[in-house]
Amino acid sequence: MLRVIIVLAGLPEPECNDNVFDENGRFLARGDLVYPEYTLLQFTDDDLLDPAALAARITRRLRARGW
Structure with a gap:
């Protein structure tokens, strides 16, 4: 579900x-969805309840890291 939210929001597709x-x-770890050149974020099921807020959070973090 997270990957679908990311792709539908027009964000770069994670590995x-x-x-x-x-x-x-x-x-360090094996991430389910990873942006190796940008950043590390962690999510829980609760984050999926508001896809727009989640996409905005990811967008802010990616932009802060140079996207």
């Missing part, structure tokens, strides 16, 4: 099930 590394190349 699926991608590894996340720190600045030293150490493995």
